[in-house]
Amino acid sequence: MAKVKVGVIGCGSIAQNRHLPEYKMNENVELVAVCDVNEERVNSVAQQYGVNAYTNYEELLTSGTVDAVSVCTPNYLHALISIAALNAGIHVLCEKPMATSEEEAQAMIEAAKTNGKKLMIGHNQRFVSSHQKARQLIEDGEIGKVYCFRTAFGHGGPEQWSVDGKESWFFKKEEAFIGAMGDLGVHKSDLLRYLLGEEIVEVGAFVETNAKDFAAVDDNAVCILKTESGIIGTLAASWAYKGNEDNSTIIYGEKAILRLEEHPVYSLVVQYATGEVVNYELGKIQSNDEGGQSNSHVIEQFVHSIVTDEEPAVTGEEGLKSLAVILAALKSSQTKQFTCVHEEQPAEGILQHINS
Template identity: 30%
Template sequence: MFLKVEKVRFGVIGLKGIGMTHIEAIKKCESAELLAVCDIVEELAKSIGEKYGVKWFTDYRELITLKDLDAVCVCTPHFLHHPMTLDALNASKHVLVEKPMAITVREADEMIEEAKARGLKLGVAFTYRTNPALKSVKSMVEREELGKLLRATLEVANYRTQLYYEDSPWRKNWKTSGAGVLINQTIHHLDVMCWLLGKPKRVAGFIDTKLHNIEVEDLASAALVFKNNCHATVQVSLVDNPQFDRMVVSGTKGKVILDFGSQLRIGISEPDVETHIRTSKEPWSRPKASWREVNVEGRGGHSEIIRDFTEAVKYGKKPLASGEDGIWSLEIVNAIVLSNFTGKIVDIPVDREDYDRLMDKLKSGLKLL
C-alpha cells in the first residue's frame, strides 16, 4: 500500500518529551504535514494544537478516526505502544512508534502481523541508524572491510537521578516500562548491534537494581551469540559517572571502535588474522597493525527518521527500521531478563509463553530484583 499524495499527513500521540521532537521533525520535512496532536493532559494538547494551528485531542481514539490522516507517531509511555499501535493500524493508519516498539516480543509480534495483514507501514524510531558515523560502519560491514565478524563489545555507562524516575513514575515499574536501562536507554545500542551483526541466537544475562528506588534494573550484563556465530558482551548501567558509550566490532581483517557520536577509530590487520594464524612461520609473530581516526560530520536524528518514513508511506518502501527490524533488540532485552530470573541460557526467539508468565509475576511483585 502506498499513497499518491504530495505530503504525508501526521498525527502525534503523546506530547511530553519526545513527542515534541517528532512534531519539530515533521514541520521540517517537506514531504510531511502535521495534521493533529493528542495528549491526555488537556491543557498541553490545547496549547500545542493552537501553537501549530492543528486539531487537538485528549483521546487518541478520536484522532485516529480523522479521514484525512495518513500516519501517526506513537510517543507515549512504553506500555501504551502496543494497544495504540494496534488501534491505529485497525483505523488504517500507518504507524511510526517510538522505541521500544513494545514491552514484550508477543506484543511486537501482534503489531507486525497487524501491519502486514493490512498492508500498512510500521516503523520504529531507532534514530541511531541515521547517525552518519554508524552508517559508515554499516557500509564497512556490508563491504566486508572488517572481514569475518568475530566478536563485539558494548558498554553503555550512563547516569540518571532518582528524580528522573519520580518525574515520570511509569519508568520505575515492570508493568508500565517493561524493564529499566535495557529497554529505555540501551535498546538503541542493541538495535545498532543487531543492525551490524545480524540476528541474535543465544543470550545469558544478569540484571540488578543497585542505587535507585525502582522495580526495574539500573545495571545489566550479558553474553550473546549471533546467528553468524559472532560473540558479543554487553555491560550497561544508569549508575556511572563520568558517562560514555562505546562499541567495538572485531573481524578477521580489523576492528572499529565507535562512540555513537561522530568519532570512529579503525584498526586494520595486514594480513588478516585468519591468514596469519594459519601461515605464520614464527610462533610469537603478529600481523602488522595500523590505526586511523575518522571524524564523520553530522548526527542524524528524528528529522531523517520522519523523512524516511514519509518515503516508505508514499512509495511503498521499507522503513529504515521496520517492525521486523525493531523486534530483534526487544528479543535481546526480553532474553536478558528471562535469563536472569531462570538462571539459564535463553534461545532466541524467546519463548513467548515463558516470558509472559515471568512478566505476570514481575508486574504483580511476586518476583523482585
C-alpha cells in the same frame, strides 16, 4: 503531491525533542494533531505547533484527519494504540521498545499486513553515519572475520530529561515493563544486528535495579551475547552513569578494530593490524546531553516509506527481533541461565485479545 497528514500520540520529551520538530521541518508532512492524556501539556504543545489537541487517542484515530501517527506513549500502550491505528487505516511509527512481549509485537506486524499500512519502529542508531560506515566496512570484508564486540549505552537516567522527572512512567513497572534495557539496551541489540548482519541467538544477562531506589524497573544491565555464526560480545545498558553519556561500540575483527562513537572528535576509528589508523569525522551521534533538537533521520525515513510506498527502514519484523534479544536477557537474569532468543511467536487470537 498531497502532504502526509500526521498526528503525534504522547507529548513527552521524545515527541517534543524529536518527532514534532522533525515532522515540522519535513516538506512532505502536514502536522495536524497531537494527543496526550495530560490536558495542560497537550494544549500547550498544540498551541506551539498550531494543530488540534486530543486527550483521547481513539477520537484522534477516528477523526479522519490523519494518514499517519507517531506512538510516543509509555511502553505498555505501544501495541494497543499501534494496532488500533493500523486497523483504522493509519500508518504507524512506534517508539522503541515496540511492545512488552513477542506476542504483542507479532500482533502489531499482523495488523500492518492485514490493513496494508506501514509499521516502522524508531531505532535511530541505524541511521548514525559512523554506524552505517562500519556496516559497510564489515560487509566489504575490510576487517576480515569478526571475532567479538562490546557495546554500551548509558546516561544518568530519564529523570534528567523526562517531562515528569522522577515521577515519569519510565520508572513504573506497570507502564514501562522494562527499564534501562528497554530504553537503551534494545537500541544496542538492534545496532548489533544491523552492524554484524546476523541474528543474536543466545543471551546471558544480569538485569538489576541497584542505582535508583525509587525505580521499580532495571537501571543497570550487562549481557553476554552470541550470534548465529559464533561472534560473542557484551552489551551494557545503564541509567547510572554520572559523567558523560556513553554510546560506544567496538568491533574486534581479524584485520582491524572498529571503534565507534568512542573518540571525542572521530566518530569512527579503524585500527588495522598493520599498525595503520584511519580516523573518520562523520558527525556526532545524537545525545541526551545535547539538550536540544537534532535530526534522528527516523521521521524522514518513515515519511519516505509512505510517500514512495516502500518498506520502512526498520520494519515491525526487525523491531521484534531486536525486542526478542531484550526479552531473552530478562529471562536469563531471572533464571540464572543462558537463554535462547526466539523471535517468532504465533499471533493467532492475539489481535482479538489486545483489542479487547
